[in-house]
Amino acid sequence: MAGAETAAADASIPMKIAVAIFAKTIGLSPVKSRLASTVGVELAEAFYSRSIACTHDMMLSVVATSKVEVFPHWALAEEDGPVQFDGRGYPALWTGEGDLGARLATISERLFDDYDGVVMIGSDSPQLCSGHLVSAIAQMRHDPDLCVVGPAEDGGFYFFGTGRPVLRKVWESVTYSKDTTFNELVSRLEGRDIHYLPKEQDVDAAEDLKRLENNLSGKVGRLSESQRELLQWLRSNQGCSAC
Template sequence: MAGAIAILVKTPGLSPVKTRLAADLGTDRAEAFFRLSVKAVQSVVAEFLEVRTDWRAYWYVVERKGLKDPLWQDFETRPCGRGELGLRMARIYHHLCAEHGRAVLLGADTPQLTSAMLHAVWFVMEARARPVIGPAEDGGFYLFGGRMEMPAPVWTETRYSVPETLADLTRRMGEAGVGAPFLLNPLSDVDTLRDLVWAVRQMPPDPTPEQQALIDWVRALK
């Protein structure tokens, strides 16, 4: 069945990116990581789309001025729209489910994601009709997938960027009758230098060329 993947991104040069990582590595290196991570995530999603040809992928860009930035290649670009993160995700998820039947929301700071994980998300949504969440090791989440309606307050009333984000989200899902999610393996989404080290350790044994480029860049850091 058809579906869509939304990758939520900020455009370097128009918005600050990876500010906590910049405190460890400097602004230029943090931006360099972000660009490499974008390409790594893009490569993994493209691999998935080669098999699931009825799925689509979109860059959801925070800044309207960033919609035509050369960084956002291969996939169609759409504006995230105004509002806080929860409101943006509520709107994107609702629209993509209405348009495509199924929606997966991703960020661009988990470069160790694999196409096998995306196929697992697809399988769970098809076979078990359950929402799927990828837990982040800091208490948040790096992926959300589903095909069921999610009441907007589940998104908008969840507290983000705190260690309790995932627990908060799943509790609100239960209260709304959405059901218990299927949890993928935890991954480190990259906010700090420590996260970056762990993300490289979590890379698949057969990385895409874009993932390998990021691995090589990290190994060359001094």
Template sequence: MNGGVAIFVKTPGRSALKTRLAADRGEAYASGWYRRAAAAVASVARQAQARHGLVAYWAVAEADARDAWPDLPTLAQGAGGLGERMARVHAQLVERHGFGLLLGADSPQLTAELLGEAMDWLAASAPRLLLGPASDGGFWIFGGNHALPVVRWTGVAYSTADTAARLRDSLCDAGDWRTLPTLTDVDHASDLPAVRDALQRLQNPTPEQRALAAWMDRHEDSPHA
């Protein structure tokens, strides 16, 4: 049981992405930030793969864009709302690797140590679940070592101030829970300083995390970079 992790991504130029950040800072900034943040998240997933055996994937939103994400193998998110798509990808990871972790691309300050903690918790025969809350009420990571009924995912309202709590309530009887530290994810320009500061505080950032932090520093005062 080595576990799998899927990074959920939309493809710049093929789907609208980070629309609230784009409204604050412009589409060029939002696209540039997103591409670099996704690369930073992937670099940490590859680090966990090298250290712990975690198998990393892109979970790509667009059916015709899997070739746009060459650095990792890809999984198709498929059709439906976010809950249905997460259920589908998570079930594939559990079937292939024993347990599955789902990540977004907008909390690039995560670390391989946090992924290692998640792996240690989920590498058990008893049903176990894991959640990393985001500061806005969502979550930056979900994990589970068994596939879950789709209805448990689709009954949750996503992108709300209590999404993490709603998801946990929906799955409260599905296994033992572990909660990882809260991280900030980026939706608005007001989220950027906390993420930049967290990147700068990392003791051993990956080159991609350093590159993102440097890019954010260069564009800090540009209203529409």
């Protein structure tokens, strides 16, 4: 009985979740380099700015509908990035120097100083819906030790969340931007229970744009305004994969 009472008491305690949206700042860093090598820098930047807008609006909906307190942050690759992102709705942090593993570790450590759980997502999966993330965050509320991971179709991951920090040496031991990245990360989470989200695409290359268009077209009635604008842009630039 005492155990049940403790569990009930714990469940009633508000859980504060920080969401770090990893992004680059157009004008300070090259964005979507593989995409730009095929379609050109202008179109790649145009896509990325729309992807950022979709991610921003999705997080607004997550904050409004989640039963857990959610606090989005931009996690920017450039030291001057937070100044450029001022006014985009959420606090902006610099990820610090180093490779992606070091930056993931830095942001995670910084946010765990102030929050009960940390979620890290990318900014190049604009098809994600808020309900998808709300459900994933709910999993963390029921089991803070759980690692919730969303695999990307290219072998990486688009979502990572937990209520207990992952050691820096784990983040830094993974090889990123490879088709083995997701499997490497999961294999290093020894002793942690893992909840797997559905596999999703991100956009790295020109061929991903048509797949994204088909993805968004399949859920027109459920799209946010920014996602509808992105879909219209994709349809208007449907030949860009051949540029």
